[in-house]
Amino acid sequence: MNGAGTALDEARAALRARQGAGARYDADGAPHTELAWARAGTAFFARALAELSDADLSASSLLPGWDRRALIAHVGYNARALTRLCTWGRTGTECPMYASPRQRAAEIARGATLPARALRSLFAHSEVHLNVEWRDLPGPAWDASVVTAQGRTVPLRETAWMRTREVWVHAVDLGGGAGFRDIPPGLLDRLAADVLAAWERRGERPALTLAATDRDAPLAVAPGGGPSVTGTAADLTRWLTGRGARRLTCDHGELPRLPRWL
Template identity: 35%
Template sequence: MRAGFRGTGAGTRGHRTEPGHDVRRKRGARRPAAPAAHVRGAVARLGGGPDGRRRRGPSLLPGWTRAHVLTHIARSADSRTRQLCSASTGADLAQYDDEAQREREIEEGAGRPAAELAADLRGALGGFLTTAAEHPDTEWEVPVRRLGGGMRPVRGAVGSMLREVEVHHTDLGRGHRPADWPPFFVARELATTAAGLRERDDAPGMVLIADEDRVLRPVGGGRGPRVSGPATALLGWLTGRADGHGLTLDPPGPLPDVPAWRS
């Protein structure tokens, strides 16, 4: 995930078998049906992306055209397909060799003709959806290794793909705003983002309160203003995809400076 207006985030990679560590031992039968359904909807809304020369126009991400964004979504889908295949077969398939490879593939892919970009996007997303639909129920808890370090169950590939499609659809600058993000995604991502901020030393002290549930989500120790508003406005602001319009502070004042979003 490119972190947009305020920096970059970390990707993930496939698992590697370490001595004494059986990566296939954690198994379960919980299929991530809800996230998968929302990924299908997000992919349908994205379609093939902007047409023709509009793909060459600037995106909302500094230094990236829309072609860069579309290529990034396609490569993100391919990388998660590799994770699913790695989990289901036991093959050692890295999501990416390293960050340099990821950036190089995006830069090289962004220069392709519009028709090739569109076909690549459809093929990559279609491949991911098919692989996720066919993934064995018993293999969703198989851990895969993150590019930035650590392990996570492969089920996370589905939720993170939803994040990639929804947020980067907004980054295309073609009218898909945080207010258009589906409620399921917003609720899930707001909880994840708040939890991530609680683990960061550079997060300002504040309490996040979404109008929809009025749950208190303290970050930065919770010492600071209460920031309230629609969940979409909160998430859009925290991810750098909106300016905080619609949010209120108690006590009144300017919005805190939030750190670059990490997906």
């Protein structure tokens, strides 16, 4: 009996060694809200993608100049790029998102030519890899400085928000029926704030009041006046992100032209 028990204990120990440390959990210092949004957005994009047939993938997306194939390739390779930033933050060795803008564009163009099954796998596998990297990051690594594709130096925790924007907004861009109305209220408000912050950094923010009919307070108030645009938070955010205007009214007549978001 003792010999059998010892052998069983040894077998269990060997199994634990093969399986590793077990379940992975985000570090205490991780950006938990943004990670939850990113993971929910990944599921949102996956559902939107699953509703499209293989033939549908070759149609135009709602994003001007992009077909669905290019958009899906972009979302997949974006996860790979953010994974490289995680490597940078974890190891301290510089590992940029892309070697150059040309390399990024070529990668997307090449990915858009993949067979439908491979294109779907690119999205699925790349998001799993990114999620594993996030789960394995120690707490202090989340505050390591990395550089985005736009040249901004940010803490690594920013990758969770960067991915959140990608998956939620591009799920709508697929044009399969998902809309800004499907985005959670808190995330909608954060997206609107992100657009305003991007304009502020570039010195392009227009004097504009955004009066959301389904919020207790405006999404933004223009100091010293300026046009006031009214609509639901979903419709206002759609417009701010450059996805077109629907059901909005402006007290100055026509809606003003907006700077680009990203």
